[in-house]
Amino acid sequence: MELPFVQPPLTVTDQLNRRVAVPFPPQRIVSLVPSQTELLFDLGLGSRMVGVTKFCIHPPEARQQATVIGGTKNFDFEKIEALQPDLIIGNKEENYQAGIEQLAQKYPVWLSDISNLDEALDMIRRVGLITGRKSAADAMADEIASSFATQLVPAALxxxxxxxxxxxxxxxxxxxxxxxxxxxxxxxxxxxxxxxxxxxxxxxxxxxxxxxxxxxxxxxxxxxxxxxxxxxxxxxxxxxxxxxxxxxxxxxxxxxxxxxxxxxxx
Structure with a gap:
């Protein structure tokens, strides 16, 4: 009997230069950051979102169809355990280090670290890559970059x-x-x-x-x-x-x- 093909994990580097092995494409995603939750939905990944925070207000259906796993700085580890995520997406600033370290012992945790527009665009592209939405993410990043490039900023601020x-x-x-x-x-x-x-x-x-x-x-x-x-x-x-x-x-x-x-x- 022929065994089904199992795609190997995708090993990537997050924005903190941590190596993360992610089942590809991930099917059970938890987002710990409101802005990144919205991004994942806008990339067409809503059906794979199993957990979000209580602050994930966009899109409105995020907290209705996914389990609310606490806040950005106080995770409900039992709820996350029950969800069995194969990818958790967080952020260095918005989440807390002790909680992230605890999660990373059990699950693939990919972290963003953003202090400017270029790093935000890099995050969008990388999230698209690890979730199997590379083309959509690249197009979105290009759209954002173009919108800022065409805006004239006054010389005197x-x-x-x-x-x-x-x-x-x-x-x-x-x-x-x-x-x-x-x-x-x-x-x-x-x-x-x-x-x-x-x-x-x-x-x-x-x-x-x-x-x-x-x-x-x-x-x-x-x-x-x-x-x-x-x-x-x-x-x-x-x-x-x-x-x-x-x-x-x-x-x-x-x-x-x-x-x-x-x-x-x-």
């Missing part, structure tokens, strides 16, 4: 502060994906001298004197009711609510970011 949290105030500073997106939207980060996501005071904000204050819609849900609070600190600044997903989600949502950034400059 507007000084801006980008807030991600309230009580305490926290901003996106240097060494973040958001910081690299701000110039593409026409802004210069007034807190570029600080690192990552620092807490700042009202006094520091006033001293930085941004011309524009950008209040992100996520992770803190800034809304119009918060505008006056910041206007009091910087009376001469323009305070705007902006779509945080289009500044910080590094997956397929980037297809809409360049056009959105152009609308902010209009």
């Amino acid at each position: 507007t000084p801006a502060a980008y807030f991600i949290w309230r009580k305490p105030y926290m901003v996106a500073a240097s060494s973040t994906f958001i910081d690299t997106m701000l110039p593409r939207a026409g802004f210069r980060n007034v807190f570029a001298n600080l690192s990552r996501y620092p807490e700042i005071t009202a006094e520091q904000l006033a001293a930085a004197a941004p011309a524009v204050i950008l209040l992100s819609s996520e992770p803190y849900p800034f809304a119009e009711k918060h505008v006056a609070e910041f206007q009091t600190i910087c009376p001469s600044a323009t305070v705007r609510i902006v779509d945080g997903e289009l500044f910080s989600w590094h997956g397929s949502r980037l297809r809409h970011s360049a056009e959105y950034f152009a609308s902010l400059r209009a």
Whole structure:
């Protein structure tokens, strides 16, 4: 009797230069990152998604058809065990190291590490390769790259502060994906001298004197009711609510970011 052909695992390197052997193509995928969950669905992999986080809000059906396995920084290991995934996709910044290490002892765990647009495009291409959707992923990455290449960024950038949290105030500073997106939207980060996501005071904000204050819609849900609070600190600044997903989600949502950034400059 002829035995069925079993395709050998695909051994790849993730964005942390970890070697990962992935059954190819993977059939039971768990995503630990909202932006990458959306990417996997947009690559046509929805039927293979068995686990997502409670923050995976796009597409809406993600949390309905797949098991919710906790948050991005507190995994439910028993639920993941029951799913028997053959690929788990995570991210260095959004997930927590101890949890990732525990999962990697049992399952193939592929991690992204993204701090700029080029690395985001590289992630999309690599995820397409390991999931058997290389052509679709390459086309998507090319589309995103082209959308940014055709956008004209003004030579003089507007000084801006980008807030991600309230009580305490926290901003996106240097060494973040958001910081690299701000110039593409026409802004210069007034807190570029600080690192990552620092807490700042009202006094520091006033001293930085941004011309524009950008209040992100996520992770803190800034809304119009918060505008006056910041206007009091910087009376001469323009305070705007902006779509945080289009500044910080590094997956397929980037297809809409360049056009959105152009609308902010209009």
